[in-house]
Amino acid sequence: MSRTGRPRNAEADEAILDATRSALVDVGWGKLTMGHVAERAGVAKTTLYRRWANKNELVLDAVAALFDELQLPDRGSLAADVEGVVMEFGALLDRPETKTALMAVVAESTHDEALRLRIRHAIVDRQKRLVELGRERAQARGELPLDSDDKAGEDAAARNADLIFDVIAGAVVHRTLVSGEPVDTSWARTFTALLIGGLPAAMQQIRTEAAAGQPDQKRAGSV
Amino acid sequence: MSRTGRPRNAEADEAILDATRSALVDVGWGKLTMGHVAERAGVAKTTLYRRWANKNELVLDAVAALFDELQLPDRGSLAADVEGVVMEFGALLDRPETKTALMAVVAESTHDEALRLRIRHAIVDRQKRLVELGRERAQARGELPLDSDDKAGEDAAARNADLIFDVIAGAVVHRTLVSGEPVDTSWARTFTALLIGGLPAAMQQIRTEAAAGQPDQKRAGSV
């Protein structure tokens, strides 16, 4: 680890990420250039490349920081927690820097495994943690049954969390970016009703499949 | 409506769209170039630009054609219909040309209104039609209550369809592209259970809001 030489300018990091975000707002992903970001941050292109390998990673880091803002305060009930996180997530996706960049890096990630892992680590896993936290709280409140302690129970819990995560994040992303409609209180409330209303049936389905013994097979047992 | 001049080569259109799809598979969205597509299609670059204004529109048209394959045969029950369309949609998104391109054009569309409309027309509206068809069939079978004939009823039906569409499409897209997990029978069945299980609660919520009279307001009735 180097001891000598001029130390890196710590402020530069934040200046670069800020410049990246504001450039995203102004010109969007497609027109964003490294040279542009460097100029805006008052930094040489060399400095950028010393810290990020390419545009994708830079933008990902710039956007990922925004996701750290997502919180899950205890709102007292599962429904309130879900509705709250849906609203927060919707607001986050409505910001222009997120809107334009998130899908772009996901698109790039389909041909770049390293980027895919970085997205998973920087964004997906952190969001999924919120889902798990919500489940645990609801179980503590008695709104949801406890998972059984055995292997099958853990597996079912994981599959359940994955499903819920894809449904919440997917619906919010799709409504915001594809349908182009706002995630307002009304929609959040209706969506939450759907989700919570459907949970028991989904959990039952998971349990049924587990009992049939071949949970991942195409040919599922006759229920 | 010009009559004179040499007519456009009709075969070229298909050759170009084919070349675009196959290039997407090989190099992905990010590395796709107009020159590359032209060469692959055995066509001059100028011919591409005569027909599509830019890469986004070309790729959109190339990918949109794939969505025309989506069908909704009557599988006998609402659950079977949902599960079927989820599987089909998941399979479509798993194709490399779709995977790499769809998110990219959506990302671009956040800064290009014309592109957004084109996506809506070429992809979103066609998919949404499937949702409406499924609802009608389920109502005919008696699985879902009929919409009331008045203005409020129509509005509620539209909001319902929008919600279902965002939830289905969003969840499938998210699982495939962001989570990177396959949409297999098991997941489709669990997801379908969640959706159908939650529908009554969602519909009830919509009705409640409508009754309160300010369906779009933040301050919803105390009911």
Next chain:
Amino acid sequence: MSRTGRPRNAEADEAILDATRSALVDVGWGKLTMGHVAERAGVAKTTLYRRWANKNELVLDAVAALFDELQLPDRGSLAADVEGVVMEFGALLDRPETKTALMAVVAESTHDEALRLRIRHAIVDRQKRLVELGRERAQARGELPLDSDDKAGEDAAARNADLIFDVIAGAVVHRTLVSGEPVDTSWARTFTALLIGGLPAAMQQIRTEAAAGQPDQKRAGSV
């Protein structure tokens, strides 16, 4: 030898040449395009290509027509004839369409033998005829000695005419296009004095060489 079919539109020829000249004035040789000329002439590009193989030939014909205006009226003396033709030629080269095009086609002709021949036929030979006419008149007036009738005499006469032609045309072209100075009366008069003053010495030199027997060889006699 076609007899049938629609005959060519005779007016188009003149319209195209006019359009070419006026386009030359406006945009110069370098920016002149066939499409531009066609549009200006109210004619389709195909019509141009049916009549001229390329830009060089078209422009050459357009400019060559201007050279037909050059006349050599009998001004009463060799000096007056020379001065007159120098002034006329200078005026012709000062026109913007000539100025920009003449050097350009000559430049092209260094890599295009067909064009070189066409230039020779359309421009050079016609001008050279003026020189010969001037010589004959001067001989008739007794200002210049008669050529001897034998082979050597004809040859000397031809070499003499070639020299005079290159000197006159060259000096006028160079002053106009390279030096960028005007060919006014004063210059024309001085140049004429130089030319006529030098003629006897030049003719003597030619005669001397002819006597030495190897007029075209590098190794000239020790005389």
Next chain:
Amino acid sequence: MSRTGRPRNAEADEAILDATRSALVDVGWGKLTMGHVAERAGVAKTTLYRRWANKNELVLDAVAALFDELQLPDRGSLAADVEGVVMEFGALLDRPETKTALMAVVAESTHDEALRLRIRHAIVDRQKRLVELGRERAQARGELPLDSDDKAGEDAAARNADLIFDVIAGAVVHRTLVSGEPVDTSWARTFTALLIGGLPAAMQQIRTEAAAGQPDQKRAGSV
């Protein structure tokens, strides 16, 4: 006055000019492309454009370098000096790179003032210097009368030099490029005889005009 940044590669300049000249020989002015030159020089197109604004200026610089080779060694007499420079200049114009390019840039210069000045500075003025050098030597030898020291004398000397320059350069260029005949010893000798033989008359004409007082006017004094 930049101090920082990577300095330009000095070798590239010469490599580019060399590549330009050799490309001129191979394909001529008309087919010469910037991309081709760049490739031949082992340099990127951007590097070309960083140093020369366009093809005209690049080619001019490439060709101008050749004119630096022209020398005027003292050959002992005015006639020998003239004959020598005519031969050298003829040989220079006979080289394919000069032949094809010189007229082309002159043609372009009729619509590009900056190029005209550049030609004047890079080529015309340097050649004209040779003429002046030759005059001075001849005066020193007593072959030509000295200029008078007053303003009128200087002016006459300048006009004389201009005339001689246009006659020599024009005749050589015209014979080489337009007539397409070689500048051999025989022609050079005859041309020299003409020029030197005519000089006294031309100088007398200039003196006469100067005495009449309106040297540049159309109406010249009665000879």
Next chain:
DNA sequence: GCGTAAACGAGACGGTACGTCATGTCTTCAC
């Protein structure tokens, strides 16, 4: 007056080159 045949306008076509721009690397000088 009807067919034949060429010329015509329009404009699409496969190409080539343009001049610009962005990428990611490298080279120099200043700190």
Next chain:
DNA sequence: GTGAAGACATGACGTACCGTCTCGTTTACGC
């Protein structure tokens, strides 16, 4: 050794013309 500045090789961009082609339409002439 870091940073700003900026030159560099590479390669895509979108445009402009090239010269050719394919249409549908418009003349003239000869039968």
